[in-house]
Amino acid sequence: MFLRPLDPAADGAALHRIFGDPDCCTWLPDPAFADLDATIAKLREWTTGFEATSWVICETPDGPALGRIALYNVGRDEDVWEAACMVTPAARGRNYAARGLYAAIRYLFENTTARRVFADIDPDNHASIRTFEKLGFTREGVLRGEWQTHIGIRDSVIFGLLRTDSLTDIPNPPELITA
Template sequence: MPAPTLTTARLVLRQLREDDAAALFPVLSDPEVMTWWSSGPHTSPAETEDYVKGNASEGEGYLCWAITAGDDTALGWVILIDGKPDVKEIGYILHRDHWGRGIVREAAARVIEHGFADLKLRRIFADTDPENTGSIGLLERLGFQREGHLRGEWETHIGVRDSLIYGLLRDEWMEKRK
């Protein structure tokens, strides 16, 4: 099932497509954007094509929305990854030229709303690097609470890294919206 189109005041979130690869190569090849990603910067458009194709696939245990604003060009994405029943993990990435404008917050909030209101999830969580202050700040502004610190959790292009786990419950989200 494709991700349903979601809208906000400034954004249209639509199913990620294979043809988004060209627009996303500058994102996924940017060393600064990819610092905290589980894999290093992409070195070729073909690598990005394969990666986007995997994330654009339907029926693979996740929903992935391209973040667009004003036109149909993908600026990044928000993804919900299957976990336990009624639980999903959220992830996001955005072109560095659009950082600091509240775009990921707006997009993630809309996906969270969809997750709790339409998918009837009970919990959404995120896994982030302890040094990724931008992501930590975003999660906390969205109402996520730090739930755990996993030592030596990931082997990445910058070495073995710890993870911070943040969680948000449906009741907390609904209360925050009041």
């Protein structure tokens, strides 16, 4: 397994399996993208903006994208980052999200001054909650009525991991390709 930098044009079709699927996008602020062009446009926006640290999960270095791992600084504090992940339905059940997040977060802590990584998760997104708990993130609280989404107003569960915490070791982490 590998993590390589996301290329919106090259990875767009594979990632549209996630971002074009209404079920996959249930917990996102916006609904699934209507077509491939919309997915590629959003991936371009994300990867040239605050999500410049966005990777795809793949079986081989040049293989198709099976998911996406993103770490991004939302600008409030240069040492506080948010983590996000999504995996295509066909690739679920192989621990790709936890393995990819593990490699990306280790890279972040080893190569930046980041002191904290957090995840903002819908309370009904049980798979995502399990993934972050598996990595050693601490449930810090609930923000009630935090998001206006395509499915209504939703709460957020906040999970956090400090540089000084123990990131739980995950077997078989991917090789991270940085360039």
